[in-house]
Amino acid sequence: MEASYGFANKFRDQVLRCSSCGFCRAICPLFGLTKRPAFNARGKMLVLREVMDGSIDLNDELIETLFQCTTCAGCAEQCPSGVNVPDIIKQVRKDMVFVGSCHPVFIGMNQILQEHTNIYGESEPEDFERERNRSAQYVYFIGCVGSYREDEPTMATLDLLDHFDVDYTLIDEVCCSGVLDDVGYQINKDLAQKNIDLVLATGAKTVITGCPFCSRTFNNKTQYDRLKKEKVKVIHISQFLKDFDPGVKTDKLVTYHDPCDLGRHCGIYEEPREIIRKIAPNFVEMRHNRANALCCGAGGGVRGAYPKTSIAMARRRLEEVGEIGAEVLLTECNSCVHNLDNAKLRAQKLEFCTTSQFINQLL
Ligand code: SF4
Numbered sequence: 419m420e421a422s423y424g425f426a427n428k429f430r431d432q433v434l435r436c437s438s439c440g441f442c443r444a445i446c447p448l449f450g451l452t453k454r455p456a457f458n459a460r461g462k463m464l465v466l467r468e469v470m471d472g473s474i475d476l477n478d479e480l481i482e483t484l485f486q487c488t489t490c491a492g493c494a495e496q497c498p499s500g501v502n503v504p505d506i507i508k509q510v511r512k513d514m515v516f517v518g519s520c521h522p523v524f525i526g527m528n529q530i531l532q533e534h535t536n537i538y539g540e541s542e543p544e545d546f547e548r549e550r551n552r553s554a555q556y557v558y559f560i561g562c563v564g565s566y567r568e569d570e571p572t573m574a575t576l577d578l579l580d581h582f583d584v585d586y587t588l589i590d591e592v593c594c595s596g597v598l599d600d601v602g603y604q605i606n607k608d609l610a611q612k613n614i615d616l617v618l619a620t621g622a623k624t625v626i627t628g629c630p631f632c633s634r635t636f637n638n639k640t641q642y643d644r645l646k647k648e649k650v651k652v653i654h655i656s657q658f659l660k661d662f663d664p665g666v667k668t669d670k671l672v673t674y675h676d677p678c679d680l681g682r683h684c685g686i687y688e689e690p691r692e693i694i695r696k697i698a699p700n701f702v703e704m705r706h707n708r709a710n711a712l713c714c715g716a717g718g719g720v721r722g723a724y725p726k727t728s729i730a731m732a733r734r735r736l737e738e739v740g741e742i743g744a745e746v747l748l749t750e751c752n753s754c755v756h757n758l759d760n761a762k763l764r765a766q767k768l769e770f771c772t773t774s775q776f777i778n779q780l781l
């Protein structure tokens with residue numbers, strides 16, 4: 419079996435470069451929660467070494483180890499040997515799907531996106547009482563979570579864009595389908611094509627996304643290259659709002675959770691803080707922040723496949739908010755909002771929302 423798997427062809431050097439130093443343990447949300455060596459990057463690399471040696475095959479017995487990873491890239495940030503674990507894991511999952519071993523939840527997710535235009539298989543999104551598909555300077559792309567599960571942060575962002583007189587339009591968007599690439603499949607070309615056609619039809623030269631994962635997908639995946647060719651820029655809402663001054667302030671102690679997709683994956687740490695500092699002079703960082711921020715536990719399909727584990731990881735993140743006594747926790751990702759909110763204990767006195775929602779409340 420040696421080197422017949424795609425991951426072995428592409429990442430053999432990286433897997434062998436893992437020196438088992440264990441630095442990645444400090445930040446891995448799965449290891450932090452479970453203390454199981456097989457769940458952190460070091461354990462996964464040891465398993466993959468055995469697969470490359472031909473001692474074991476990629477099969478169903480490895481699903482638990484290789485699908486329990488939020489692809490948060492915390493390990494890659496710590497790794498002195500330059501092992502890019504999320505990229506390796508994503509390729510391994512594709513190899514597993516190829517040999518017929520995949521987590522059943524992801525088989526279902528792939529099927530849903532063959533038959534529907536969103537990851538929840540819902541028929542009608544909230545209309546948000548806004549015009550769609552018209553000519554405008556900007557397109558605001560909401561994303562599945564903001565369209566079907568977290569409509570309050572979306573409404574708040576749209577209200578804020580109206581407050582600042584931004585010329586934007588919504589479109590009849592469909593799932594960017596980036597999640598398929600994380601869980602063993604390929605981005606759905608038809609869905610990508612539909613999004614691109616709808617964006618181009620508006621004449622907008624900038625797409626503002628409410629979801630950092632959609633932003634990443636549009637900017638980095640070849641299926642969306644046509645946007646670049648047509649000189650359409652894609653930015654996250656935090657990059658857009660940093661140039662505005664809402665002119666309101668709070669005295670409350672505020673902290674910020676860096677979403678993995680915005681922070682480690684896109685390198686956007688400063689823009690969200692720039693906005694928050696304008697409205698919250700009492701801003702305080704959590705123990706793990708920026709490139710070292712703890713993952714909320716939602717990414718890499720883990721929220722869907724391992725919901726209890728995902729919530730438990732989110733609770734660990736919320737403990738850090740408690741440590742600094744923050745009254746308000748802000749973030750910039752609807753998936754983080756969804757997971758951290760589900761994990762919040764009733765006794766925990768904490769306001770928690772996106773920065774746009776918070777600004778709207780102050781306004
Ligand atoms: S990407 Fe995140 S969850 Fe996956 S092994 Fe690395 S630190 Fe752990």
Ligand code: SF4
Nearest residue numbers: 436437439440442497
């Ligand atoms: S930090 Fe890098 S080299 Fe060290 S154990 Fe983790 S993956 Fe291997």
